[in-house]
Amino acid sequence: EADIYQTPRYLVIGTGKKITLECSQTMGHDKMYWYQQDPGMELHLIHYSYGVNSTEKGDLSSESTVSRIRTEHFPLTLESARPSHTSQYLCASSEGGTGAYEQYFGPGTRLTVT
């Protein structure tokens, strides 16, 4: 079992609310990622970080923002939730450096915006 945690696991929230999805890992990994996944669809990378104070946008345009103040913590924030944000959000981490490294995923947050 990977040591990467996400909270909350499920969230139902109204349109216009600000939300923060939490992600923490205890493996000391430098690299962390946020993916969005709809049922039966690919994982789409929305944000990633190569270390503290490093954040980049991914391939999928997203209205969310992220921060990386501590190695172990990589929260994702939606300033104003909309029904189009309804999806599964997956956080992952991997070792640093170049090359191919396996990704360790958290259990995900299922977000529903009403």
Added chain:
Amino acid sequence: SQKIEQNSEALNIQEGKTATLTCNYTNYSPAYLQWYRQDPGRGPVFLLLIRENEKEKRKERLKVTFDTTLKQSLFHITASQPADSATYLCALGPASGGSYIPTFGRGTSLIVHP
């Protein structure tokens, strides 16, 4: 554009048989390919990685092949069990631009019947 194709139809097989899943790609020259398992409502779990200069990789009942000429990877589970029922994702890297973050396919659902 780069494309990863996995069979969208579920694969149904009997317990004890070998399951073979396919990952095809186009407009891509991956340096490596990964296979992950994803259970409903959970994050993916890494299974195997194979590099472009490797033809085959094995791990217990799992075997992966990688044919860069055919642009295809095959994922085999021998002596399949009902507990192997899940969605299996292939992921290729690096993505365009040189990032070592893998790009995921949609996955193929495997159902093993007792």
